[in-house]
Amino acid sequence: MQYSSISKITLEGRVLFVKRDDLIDPHLAGNKYRKLYTLLQTPSSTYDTIVSYGGTQSNAMLAIAAMAQKKEWNFTYYTKQLSQTQRKQLSGNFAHALALGMEHIELEDALYREYIASLRLTADSRTFIVDQGGAIGEAKVGLEVLAQEIIAQKKSGAIESDIYSLSTPSGTGTTALFLALALPEYKVYTTPCIGDVAYLKEQMSALAELPKNLIILPPKKKYHFAKPYKEFLEIYKKLLKSGVEFDLLYAPSMFEALLEQTNEKILYIHSGGVSGNESMLARYSQKGWS
Structure with a gap:
């Protein structure tokens, strides 16, 4: 299979890199693939x-x-x-x-x-x-394949040589956990999008021991999953202007945490899920936010 491509985006003056796992398949893409x-x-x-x-x-x-x-x-x-x-x-x-x-x-x-x-x-x-x-143990193999892609793309020059920080948002934390285990030389940033930090650690610990290179960034405030938030819509719009569409459920919280709590070069692993934006945007519109 051809590796998913790398895009460069700018968000609030910050340059970030994105591994486009969202382009793998219209429905079967991102971290679910x-x-x-x-x-x-x-x-x-x-x-x-x-x-x-x-x-x-x-x-x-x-x-x-x-x-x-x-x-x-x-x-x-x-x-x-x-x-x-x-x-x-x-x-x-x-x-x-x-x-x-x-x-x-x-x-x-x-x-x-x-x-x-x-x-x-x-x-x-x-x-x-x-x-x-x-959230299944079998997911480990797929994340190891992703890790090998990242290593190969760095060797080829598709990923800049000084990038040693990755990021992906978490529901159950499966993707972030297994990616961190597969790439111990990288920092892997994540943030809980369902529940709080303690809940996320509990979910991940059920699959494997948490490695030291897995860094959980606490959200700015308590967000309720799938509830519309004006700040999430604003981040979504800014990302869309940068040339890449992201999901409205997970990505805004992760990017908010990255902007406020990190400053190095980061490769964001696109989780896919943009098909869900259809229903979420309708909910934002019902609130008069557009």
């Missing part, structure tokens, strides 16, 4: 069904739907009960995933956690379960 890399290399005959769970606008959900279609696997996705607004406005990642063949099952809120916890007890050998956000 890296997390699902092992499954993508798995023979289609190995499984019949992929099962996952989470939110209705999840980037991981859409990526898994795209992968399942490519591999000709069934894909079942569990969520809590939809709101009336969600039922009326089937848009963004949810609509795209349904179009790709995803089977959606709603669970009553009170039963959700218990049912999700039982999935592995009832799954057979032909079923693979992807935990929310793609």
Whole structure:
């Protein structure tokens, strides 16, 4: 596979570099491509069904739907009960995933956690379960492939020789953790976009011991995931003017932290997820922010 390209952007006078993992595939791109890399290399005959769970606008959900279609696997996705607004406005990642063949099952809120916890007890050998956000140990291989790409692109001159700091935002922290483990000579910056620093450390520690080169930057204030914030929209617009579109859920928080807490040359690993901007921009518009 051809390596994802490197772009240079300017944000508030700061020059930053971006590894364009968002361009790998329209739906199966960014860190979700890296997390699902092992499954993508798995023979289609190995499984019949992929099962996952989470939110209705999840980037991981859409990526898994795209992968399942490519591999000709069934894909079942569990969520809590939809709101009336969600039922009326089937848009963004949810609509795209349904179009790709995803089977959606709603669970009553009170039963959700218990049912999700039982999935592995009832799954057979032909079923693979992807935990929310793609937080699976198999993701390690895909991040090691990314690490080798970064090393190769530095040798070729595509990445400047004095860049030894990387950045990627975190939901579960899977990408940042495994990237830091694969590249111990680099600093890997991340910030929690779901929950706080303690929650992020707990999620990552369930996968592996946290390495010293993994640096968690605390957010400026407590942000609620997927809630519209004016400052996030402003950062999104500035990034768009720089020539690259980023997602509205994770990227603004990461770039805000980088601008305020770092000053060296940084290579930002584009997480993809821009397909979710359709529904998020609609929510900003409803608030009168545009």
